[in-house]
Every structure is written in structure tokens, then in C-alpha cells.
Amino acid sequence: MMRGTLAELEAVMTVAAHGGFRAAARELGISSSALSQQIGALESRIGVRLFNRTTRSVALSSAGEQFVAEITPALAAIRNALDLADEHRAEPTGILRINTSLGAARMVLSPLVLEYLRRHPKMSVEIVTEGALVDINAQGFDAGIRILEAVPPDMIVAPISRFVRPAIVASPDYFAAHGQPRVPADLQNHECIRGRMASGEIYHWEFERRGETFTMNVPGRLVLDESDIMLHATRAGAGIAYLNEWQVAEDLASGRLVRILSEWTSPYPGLCLYYPGRRHIPAKLRAFVDLIKEIRWD
Known part of the structure; x- marks a missing residue:
């Protein structure tokens, strides 16, 4: 008699991958309590504790590590078989x-x-x-x-x-008050809206012209980590931003934003x-x- 359903095995793999029930439950589309009960029921039937649980963490036990290592190839084969069968569908679901x-x-x-x-x-x-x-x-x-x-x-x-093309932009009001930079070095005298990357590092603006490439850590008191918020701040006149061309296309067409230094910004993959x-x-x-x-x- 089979002691672990495919759903239960997938649940074990998902909890192991996430190191916790909350994120795993979100991926599986069930509640954390339901997922915990599912894992607990499997552990009871096979008589082995697969996870060591504390109030702060969930980690595979030594038996759980061996269990996951053994079922991983089998689940991969099952997924592959399901994918192969799925190819015969007339309409994807x-x-x-x-x-x-x-x-x-x-x-x-x-x-x-x-x-x-x-x-x-x-x-x-x-x-x-x-x-x-x-x-x-x-x-x-x-x-x-x-x-x-x-x-x-x-x-x-x-x-x-x-390609994705960068665009350096600011509002007409900002440029009316502070003037327009003519070359990248002029940015050192302006208020720039700086971006923080997922790594935690500040993004250095990239420039290229006639084979010359360099980056610049521009000055600025406002640091944001999301491009839409940067766009909102730019529209409000907070400073100069380095955004993607597609994101500011409507603002440029309507005159809400003005583009500068376009000859210094080249497209990237x-x-x-x-x-x-x-x-x-x-x-x-x-x-x-x-x-x-x-x-x-x-």
C-alpha cells in the first residue's frame, strides 16, 4: 500500500526548498496549517520525522535529507512524464x-x-x-x-x-530651476534620484559615447529601490532619474518629463x-x- 501521495511528496519538496511552511504554502496554494497537517500525517504513516521544527525555523532532519535525496529523481521522472503527456493537449490548461x-x-x-x-x-x-x-x-x-x-x-x-534603452529625465520645473546638464560630469552639481539594487548596492549610472564607457556614482539625497516610485518622484520635480525608455515614453510625449544626455546612453540587451x-x-x-x-x- 502506498504510504505517501504525490501531493504529499511535492509538499515535502516544497517545504524543504523554502525552509518553512508559510512560503511553501503560498506556492502550493493552501494554508500553512493545512500544509503542516499534511506533512504531519505523512510523518505519522511512515513513522519518521522529516523536519525538525522550532518556533523560528523548519529544517530537514537527517532522515528527511535522505528521504528528499531519494524521492527527488523519482519526482523529476514523474514530472517529465506528465509534461510529455501534456504535450498531447489540444489546448493548454x-x-x-x-x-x-x-x-x-x-x-x-x-x-x-x-x-x-x-x-x-x-x-x-x-x-x-x-x-x-x-x-x-x-x-x-x-x-x-x-x-x-x-x-x-x-x-x-x-x-x-x-534592446532596453535607458533614459535620463527630469521634470520641466526641475530644469527651469536648476538648468540642464550638458555632459555627464555636470550631474555632480545636480540632485539625482539614486537607485538601490536588490544586492543592496547603489546603482552607478552607465554612460557610453564614441567607444568611451564609464559609470558614475551620482549625488542625490533621495535613494529608492523601485522604478515606479522613482518615476513618481521625478514627475514631482525631486531630481534627475535614470530610467528605462519604455517606462517614460508617455511622459516624454506629453512633456511631463524632459530627456537629457541621450547621446551618452546606449541600449543594452x-x-x-x-x-x-x-x-x-x-x-x-x-x-x-x-x-x-x-x-x-x-
């Missing part, structure tokens, strides 16, 4: 889980995700935004979306946009979808990749 940054999510939402849902009414899409990169395979995501240079090695890549290399691609992911190839923009 299920949930497509994507991990990406907040800015990238806004960039692809309308042209890709909403169109995907329109074409495939039996599909759901869950997008999780995080500044830092995560192991999409270990965290249960089908794919990720990042700029090309941030994609981990050994991933299959489907380009979404060929754009967004792409990425996913682990495997023999069989699930129908739900294959349909998303096909849509990317169809409506990719530059």
Missing part, C-alpha cells in the same frame, strides 16, 4: 508561474500576459515579482523574465525585446523569457514561448 522583476512585469503584462490569457481561456497566470534572482526550478516556477545579462547559465532563452533545459516543454509554456516569437518587439 493549468497555471503558468513566472518570476520576474516589477518593472519587467509591467512591460510584458499587456502585450504578452493578457494576450496569452485571451487566447487560452483554460489557463491561469501567476506572476511573482522580486528584485533578486531566485532559482526558478527550486522555487516551483515555470519560467523567469529578466534582462539577458541577468539570466543564469544553462537556461533556455526566448528573447522578448532585443533586452528582456527574455528563460526556463530550465529539459526534453519536453509543457504545453502551457510552449504556448507562451510561441506567443513571444509572434509578437516580440524591439
Whole structure:
């Protein structure tokens, strides 16, 4: 008699990957208490404690580590078999889980995700935004979306946009009060809105002109870690910001923002979808990749 269902085994793997019940429950779409009961029921049936629990942490026991090591290949084989069977579906169904940054999510939402849902009414899409990169395979995501240079090695890549172009902008009121920088060095005399990256480091603005490339740690009293908040502050006249061209296109067209130093900013490799290399691609992911190839923009 089978003493552990596939759902229970997946639950063990997910808790082990997250190191806790709350994040694992969120991924599995159940409550933390239900997940804890599910794990507890499995442990009772097999007579082994898989996790050592305290009020602050959840960690695999020595028996749990061996258990996870043994079931990992089997679960991978089962997932592969399910993916292979899924390829025969006429219409993809299920949930497509994507991990990406907040800015990238806004960039692809309308042209890709909403169109995907329109074409495939039996599909759901869950997008999780995080500044830092995560192991999409270990965290249960089908794919990720990042700029090309941030994609981990050994991933299959489907380009979404060929380039991303930076734009240095400020409000007309700011420039009326402080003047416009003519060369990057002039920024040292201005109030810049600085960005903090997921790593915790301050982003140094990147410049390139006629083969000359350099970065600058610009001055500024306001430091933000989210591009939409930076855009809001820029519109309010708080200073000069280094944003993406697509994000400020409407503001530039309407005159709410003014662009400077465009001859000093060059495009860099754009967004792409990425996913682990495997023999069989699930129908739900294959349909998303096909849509990317169809409506990719530059």
C-alpha cells in the first residue's frame, strides 16, 4: 500500500526548498496549517520525522535529507512524464508561474500576459515579482523574465525585446530651476534620484559615447529601490532619474518629463523569457514561448 501521495511528496519538496511552511504554502496554494497537517500525517504513516521544527525555523532532519535525496529523481521522472503527456493537449490548461522583476512585469503584462490569457481561456497566470534572482526550478516556477545579462547559465532563452534603452529625465520645473546638464560630469552639481539594487548596492549610472564607457556614482539625497516610485518622484520635480525608455515614453510625449544626455546612453540587451533545459516543454509554456516569437518587439 502506498504510504505517501504525490501531493504529499511535492509538499515535502516544497517545504524543504523554502525552509518553512508559510512560503511553501503560498506556492502550493493552501494554508500553512493545512500544509503542516499534511506533512504531519505523512510523518505519522511512515513513522519518521522529516523536519525538525522550532518556533523560528523548519529544517530537514537527517532522515528527511535522505528521504528528499531519494524521492527527488523519482519526482523529476514523474514530472517529465506528465509534461510529455501534456504535450498531447489540444489546448493548454493549468497555471503558468513566472518570476520576474516589477518593472519587467509591467512591460510584458499587456502585450504578452493578457494576450496569452485571451487566447487560452483554460489557463491561469501567476506572476511573482522580486528584485533578486531566485532559482526558478527550486522555487516551483515555470519560467523567469529578466534582462539577458541577468539570466543564469544553462537556461533556455526566448528573447522578448532585443534592446532596453535607458533614459535620463527630469521634470520641466526641475530644469527651469536648476538648468540642464550638458555632459555627464555636470550631474555632480545636480540632485539625482539614486537607485538601490536588490544586492543592496547603489546603482552607478552607465554612460557610453564614441567607444568611451564609464559609470558614475551620482549625488542625490533621495535613494529608492523601485522604478515606479522613482518615476513618481521625478514627475514631482525631486531630481534627475535614470530610467528605462519604455517606462517614460508617455511622459516624454506629453512633456511631463524632459530627456537629457541621450547621446551618452546606449541600449543594452533586452528582456527574455528563460526556463530550465529539459526534453519536453509543457504545453502551457510552449504556448507562451510561441506567443513571444509572434509578437516580440524591439
